[in-house]
Amino acid sequence: MTCKLDPVRINRNDDKPVRLTRDMGDTFNVTVILFCPVQEYYRRMWYIYRVPYVGAVPDWTKPMQKPRVKVDRRATVLTILPYSFTWGVYLFNFSVVVTTRDPRVPGQKGSDSIYVVIFRRPLNAVISGPSNITSNFTDGVTLNGNTSSDPEETDPLEKERLKFLWYCTTNRKDYDRQKITVISKKVCLPEQVDLKWTWASGPILTLSPETLQGGRVYFFRLVIQKTGRSAFADATLRVLQGEPVASISCIENCDQVLVLSERFSLSLDCTGCTAGRDVYRWSILTSSGQEVPFDWTGQTSTGRHGAYVSIKAFAFWSFKEDKFWISLNAATWSGVTLVLRYPFIIHHVPITIDCKIVPEKGISFITQFVVICTHFKHKNIVLTYKIIVPDVHGFGEISSLKENNFGSILYLGKNSTLPPSFLPVGVLDSHYALKIIAQAYNTSLGAFSQVNLYATVRPPTDVKSSTTVLEELSNFTMGPNSSLSTLLQQQDFLNASYLIYVVASVMNSMKTDTSLQADKIKLREHLFNQTLILPINTLVNISQVVMAVTKLTEKTSEISAFSQKLAIVRAWQASQALQDSHQRDKSISSEQIESVCTGILTTLSNILKLLVHYEVFEEPFHVVESLADTVLAVKVPENETTALRTSNFKMHVKKTEKWNVTKFFSTQKHCQNCFYPTLNVNSVASLPANAPISTMFCEFADDPFPWLNHGENILTQVVGFRMTGVEVTGDVIEMPPDAVEVYLIRKNLSFGTFNLTVGPSSEPYAVDESLAKTTGAFSFVVDSAEGRDVLIHILTDVSVLFTVSVYAGREITPKSFMTSYLVPHKIPPIANESDLFDPECPVKEARVVCLPAALVQVIAQRTSSSECTIAVVLQAPRFVINPNNKLVRISVFSTECLDMLGIQSDWREDTCVVGEKTTWQRVHCMCKNPRRAKRQLDIIKQANLRLRTHYLTANVIVVPNPVDLRVEAVKNVTQNPVTLFTVLLIMLLYLILAFWALHRDETDQYLREHVIVLLDNDPDDNVCYLVTVFTGSRCGSGTRANVFIQLHGTEAYRTSKAKYGKNLPWIGNYRFTEIKLHNTWKDPEKMQRTHANVMELRNSRMYQPLTQDEITIFKRKKRVKRRAFLFLIYILTHFIFLALLLSLVAVLRPTDSFYYNQFIRDQFSVDLAGVARLEDIYQWLNRVLLPLLHNDPNPTFFPDSSSKILGLPLMRQVRAQPGEITCLPAKKFVAGSLKGEIRCHPEYGIDPEDTKNYSGSWNRVSKRDTDQTAGGFTYRPPEKRWAYSSYGLLHTYGSGGYTFYFFPAEQQFNSTLRLSKLQKGHWLDEKTWSVIVELTTFNADISLLCSVSVIFEVSQLGVVNTSLHAHSFSLAHFNRKYSADSAENYLYLAIFIFFLAYTVDEVYVITQERTAYVQSVYNLLNFALKCIFTLWIVLFFRKHFLAISVVRAYLSNPEDFIPFHAVAQVDYTMRVILGFLVFLTILKTLQYSRVFYDVRLAQRAIQIALPGICHMALVVSVYFFVFMAFGYLVFGQHEWNYSDMIHATQTIFSYCVSAFENTEFFNNRVLGVLFLSSFLLVMICILINLFRAVILSAYEEMKQPVYEEPSEEAEAMTYLCHRLRSAFCCLCFKPRAEDEPRFFINMVYGQPEKKSRRYLGLKTRNINGKKMVYLVV
Secondary structure, eight states: OOOEEOOOEEOOSSSSOEEEOTTOOEEEEEEOOEEOTTEEEEEEEEEEEEESSTTOOOOTTOOOSSOSEEEOTTSOEEEEOTTSSOSEEEEEEEEEEEEESSTTSOOEEEEEEEEEEEOOOOOBOOOSSOSEEEEOTTSOEEEEOTTOBOTTOOOGGGGGGOEEEEEEESOGGGEETTEEOOSOSOOSSTTOSSSBOTTOOSSEEEEOTTOSOTTEEEEEEEEEEETTEEEEEEEEEEEOOOOOEEEEEEEESOSSBOOTTSOEEEEEEEESOOTTTOEEEEEEEETTSOBOOOOTTTSBSSOSSSSEEEEOTTTTTTSOSEEEEEEEEEEOTTSOEEEEEEEEEEOOOOOOEEEEEESSEEETTTSOBEEEEEEOSOTTSOOEEEEEEEOOTTOOEETTOSSOOOEEEEEEESOSBOOOBOOOOOBGGGTTEEEEEEEEEETTTTEEEEEEEEEEEEOGGGTSOHHHHHHHHHHHHSSTTSHHHHHHHTTOHHHHHHHHHHHHHHHHHSOOOGGGHHHHHHHHHHHHHHHTTSOOSSHHHHHHHHHHHHHHTSOGGGOOHHHHHHHHHHHHHHHHHHHHHHHHOTTSOHHHHHHHHHHHHHHHHHHHTTOOTTSOOOHHHHHHHHHHHHHHHTOOTTOOOEEEEOSSEEEEEEEEEGGGHHHHHHTOOSOSSEEEEEOOTTSSTTSOTTOEEEEEEEEESSOSOTTSTTGGGOOBOEEEEEEEEEOTTSOEEEOOOSEEEEEEEBSOTTTTEEEEEEEEOOSGGGGSGGGOEEEEEEEEEEEGGGOOOEEEEEEESOOOOEEEEEEESSOOOGGGEEEEEEEOSSSOOEEOOOSSSOOOOSOOOTTEEEEOHHHHHHHHHHHTSSEEEEEEEEEEEOOOSSOEEEEEEEEEEEEEEEEEESSOSSOBSSSEEEOTTOOSSEEEEEEEOGGGOHHHHHHHHHHTOOOOOEEEEEEEEEOOOOEETTOOSSOOGGGOHHHHHHHHHHHHHHHHHHHHHHHHHHHHHHHTTOOOOOTTOOTTOOOOOOOOOOOOSSTTOOEEEEEEEEEOOSSSOOSOEEEEEEEEOOOTTOSSOOOOOOOOOOOHHHHHHHHHHHHHHHHSGGGSOOOHHHHHHHHHHHHHHHHHHHHHHHHHHHHHHHHHHHHHHHHHOHHHHHHHHHHHHHHHOTTTTTOOSHHHHHHHIIIIIHHHHOOSSSTTBOTTSOEEEEEEEEEEEEEBOSSOOOOHHHHTSOTTTGGGGOOOOOOBTTBOBOOOOBSSSTTSBOSSSSOOSTTOBOEEOOOSTTOOOEEOSSOEEOSOEEEEEOOTTSOHHHHHHHHHHHHHTTOSOTTEEEEEEEEEEEETTTTEEEEEEEEEEEOTTSOEEEEEEEEEEOOOOSSOOSHHHHHHHHHHHHHHHHHHHHHHHHHHHHHHHGGGGGGOHHHHHHHHHHHHHHHHHHHHHHHHHHHHHHHHHHHHOSSSOOOTHHHHHHHHHHHHHHHHHHHHHHHHHHHHGGGSHHHHHHHHHHHHHHHHHHHHHHHHHHHHHHHHHHHHHHHTTTOGGGSSHHHHHHHHHHHHTTOOOSOOOSSOHHHHHHHHHHHIIIIIIIIHHHHHHHHHHHHHHTHHHHHHSOOHHHHHHHHHHHHHHHHHHHHHTOOOOSSOOHHHHHHHHOOOOTTSGGGSEEEEEEETTEEEEEEEO
16 A cells, blocks of 8 residues: 655746735645545645745745735645735745655655745836927926826835936937936036936926026936836927027217227126026127137236126227227027127327426425427317326235326316426435326317326425425415415315325425424324315316325324324215216226226225224225225126235225126135135025126235234234125115135244154164154143134145144153044045044144044043143154154144124124134135124114124134153254354353463553562662653553663672563553652661572572573473464364364265165165166166156155156167177188177277267168157267266266156156167167166255166176166255254355365465475375365365256256266265365374374384385285285186186285185185185284284384473473463462372373383483483493
8 A cells, every 4th residue: 555645736827936016916726636545644834935036945944934824724725915025035835744654655745836026016207297398488397207106105105215316418319218328418507517407306397497598409307216226207398599689888988989098898788698698709890890800818807708898998009990890799598699789980199299397307395397298290289288297106006907197187288388386206216206297188089198207306305404394384385375275265276286295295205303293293184184175076186185195194104193084084085986976977987997096095005004902993994895886886797806905905806797706706716815705696686697796805914903802813814805786776785695715814924833843753663664653742731611623733845644643631641642633645634533522623624633622621621620731743654864843843723713794892703613724824714694693783783883894804822832842951962063163162262261361360460550579679779760661652552562671780789680571551541650669767687687688689599690501491481382372273273173074074964865875776776686688678667767757646756755856867878889890709710710700799988989860770870960750869969068977887988878868747658658669669789888877866855866877788798787876965055044054054164264274374384394394294194184175175166066057957947857967976076085084184183192192102103113014015915916816816717706806805805804704615625725724824824913013013112212202292281281270270269289190291291111221321411400411220
């Protein structure tokens, strides 16, 4: 009996997966056929698994738990309910398991599976309405995608999850089914970057009227997206053309005949045009319609592509007389092209006049000048003459005025000869020259001619006193009968104003005199008052008043407070009058208005200088607004920005259309205080998009509000801005921008920064070169209670990545660490995240670290004090070797933006905030919608404020007294040689003055008001002698001569007393010395004893004549004293000179040069040893050289280095002339043998060098001197002006050759292609001798240049030998202002002074000693030293002038190879000479060390042993040559140490000092052992020891003779030491020591050899005054 189960199968139509949506249900039936009579267990089960894709095998052990399905009772039918499964792929498995009762009958199993995919329905994108839409240009269009949906969602809220994207194009092909060509030029609006319509983000796209250009078809597409699905819908929109109506209107110079001397301004009046969308093009046409060439950029202030055009004065001066048309071609946004014309006529009316002034020289207010004019043509035409005295020296400037002739009018009338008149004082800087303009007008034709006259007008104070001049000025202007009063009564206002102007000119020319100051102030105040009487109803009157007021305000020290107010009121009235005149009379040109405005501007500037902190003065700011309105009134929209400038005030005015405000100002780049307003075109509905908006932006160099708070912390300039608009009705309304960004430049940038000392890190890992760091640290104290962010600006040119660590407190420990920042070179710092505080900070600028107020608060909490100390550590990859405080500067500061609308009680801090671009140099302020500052508006209403200018500035609080933590209290002496030399010089001067003072004290002790009492005065003498010495007839006269007095007597004396005095001065006002004798009476016994003592004294040795030995001793002492003085001078100058030389060595920085040379060698030596063939040179150039020369991130700099390449790197080839070379080996072969096959390589220096030019190949000789073809090979001759040589391993080459330049600023690919072309053209071949690559680099961090030469030489064997030469050097700058450079300049100056002194001294010594000069070894040493010194000086100047010429050549042509190698070679020679100079200078020290006995003994021993030394040297030289020759001949072919004579010589020398290296002798070990053994025996054991024996024997023999010989140096030193000890004893009040210390005597004089034979023998000594001869046995 068996059980049978047929295959289980889930019923389905096919084997494909079942696809259902979530809202769909389905039923699965299973067919199971089972026959099993003995069944015990029959199980039927459904399992459902979730799988990633169809076909995936599930984990059968993990079915879904309790799926939402229905299964019938028999489990063969499964029903899937709607929404029971989420989207995905499922595997439904039905399994059957059967077991039997009979163990002999096996059970049965079966199963079947089916994949079910629950999928999402596609999205449904719908644009309501028709797909093809036609619209008028003036109508709006709405595209509604609200009916788009997701069929899977039933919840209306889920519809909001749809993402709507709109696209628009004018080319249907940009839509290819579902694919969209987003990056396309066929955009619908010019401001679109691509096809995306970024102005709509929801389901509805609304197009306002006139949004799209008329007459075009647009294709819109709506794309909806959700959960990876997308759908789209398209709509086509056809916009019809509009119907614009336009005409051209004239603004200025509107007569039919154009006035050529005035501006010509036109505008387009258009109804139906779209501002900002239309495209305009202005042209000038002849009467026949041809376009006239015209400079639209230079001769217009608006260009030719705007709705307005303003043509400058005299732009049509060169046009011929004819009728012309101004044509405007307007391509409107409505789709219609308009062509409009405006006619004008050019007519030239020649007027020729000649004028002169009589006299040409005179004195103001004294000389009366006459101007005489002559008219040559059209005698019957009556001309109007205007004589102007232009006075714009020191005036403000307006940028739109090409030439400003503003001045006071001297005469205006019909007469050609003027009445005699006074002239103002001329310009002092021009030697009182005065310019006068004479103009002749033809009023009927509107033409004029102008002549410039010049006169010299000096001030009246040249001939009169200031008091007299001031009285005359007062008489002319004050009082009812004065000239000024008379003119005013006669209403001759032109001459009255001119008189005030002349008087003001004279007053300004007078020097400041305090006694007249009050009178001047009073007179000036009176004149200001008189200007109020003058009318300002015409342009002439306004000009006269402004000129007079401006001249009166020129000298600010003489203006009273009342005068200030009068002047500012008159300036405001004049400005308003100009506006009224321009509105009434359109014939007044804009240039005339602007010319007068320069006077108002100057007056305003002068008054601003007088603002004080104790008085509020509001009136000048009304003038600022009025002046801006006046200038803007004569401007057309889109005109150039007009700048009004004075020394302390600037104003920029601009008129532009409303739609262009934001766009125009956002493009301003080159500005100091930059102003970026944002104005919404839809703001203020009463102003259309093309409404003109006037903008004024002013800058104050000094604080214009000194009476407000924060004055001491305002370290930026104060700026102000105002924006106004004009409505259609003509009303002017305020237009505050929606947002404003202002960049305020800092004042006094040197204040608040300090130099930070950076140096190598002391951490242990710095041993690794790649990990070496440069660090610097500083600390500062900040008050956390202020709640401000602290900014740290790192000012440096070093482009490295800094790591800035912040610590709480001054101690830098791990516990005090707070946070750190990465500070790159060109991007804002990156702060590390911290849980302690919010690192967010508004300032995000490169190199500016912002410490937020939250961090400062946390540090304050740690230190428990509001004033907390913060330490900051800077760390970067190593860029300095020694500590340096010149490369990095630090500024620590806080800042806040202040603003004020009009003038208020104080600045406000709550409207504007600090922007992210704030640095130490400028403060970035951002003001959001300033018109909505409600609190400010309330204050304004309360104050009834009329000023509408918005003022901005910044409050900069500099953190005081930062501490550089690396600075040590005492610097290393090597770092501060100037201080060392100064201290040494002070000590030297102190010692000299101390000795001189002691000497003078001893002398004055006997001379000052005292009489020398002779010791031999006998009381028995009864004769008194009065000796009078006359030294001159004047009081205080003295003599430096030696005065001798000798008395001869026959009674009292029989001997002659020789007494003399030296340097007899007169102390006080005495003209004689009075000798006061004491009481002559004495006791007889006492007189007898005194007489006996005197007689004994006369018989003593003291009164005996001097012996010859005593005279010799005295002379010797005098010589010793003189030698001691000279010895002191020489030794001091020697050591000072030696110190200068050592300082010079330090200045040359050999250590830095070594490291820089090493760096350069490391860069260029890569793979250099692998170059063995000519082909390898190309590989090295491509692999090594080109990556060094081409650095894309930083062109002309080495990669990852601050070394800049100067000029162009050069590669040149030196090659032989073409042709066969006859070889000696070839001549030895007979005919028919190998003779024809042997060719020799030409040899450099023997065979001729090739110097021809070739055209692309070595086979084609160019006929030109210089081949201009791209592939030519051009020979560059050797440098003549800057000659230098290149030293290779084989030869020395000149600077000529066939050149190839590298261009580091270009891409590397360019050089690769050019090198490839060289290689293909066989630039290197068998004729090549050498290839030399040369360039020069400059490292600004260490101020070193490095000349690099890489030389490839082809040897006669065909192998390429390589050599690399790098020499670093610096250039001396003699015009720099830094302290370190000044010290260097002083060092050079001191060395040059020593050179002159040494030269003079040596010449003097030679002239004194003559032939004996050459007999002294020390003289020869000095002469050699001076000669080398002279050579060094010559080389120094040679290098300096050579460097100047080379640097100038580089600056004039940086795109060429500059031979800095010539300077490098001179520098190398100079360093070698300096080495010899230092060597000889140190060697000269032995001359002064002869004061020591041992040194004299050593010198004498060498001198005595010199013959023996020479003989032994000859023997050693013979043996040395024997060993050298033997090694070269025997081992030369196999051992490098003996491969040539030089190497053999070096090896034998090393053996002599027992440096036995590389002694393997692999070729012949036996001979090698014998060679070394014989060398040891002969050279080391015998000859070297004989050398020593010769010197030692002489040393022993000379001990006693050297002891007995006198030494001038020892005597001088003994004398100096004795004097020094005496000086110290006097200073310390100690008794003088009689004898020198024994140690000193032994060191200077030595000890006798008592056991030596030389100590015995015949001796001579002076005993008791007699010369005695004795014998020592």
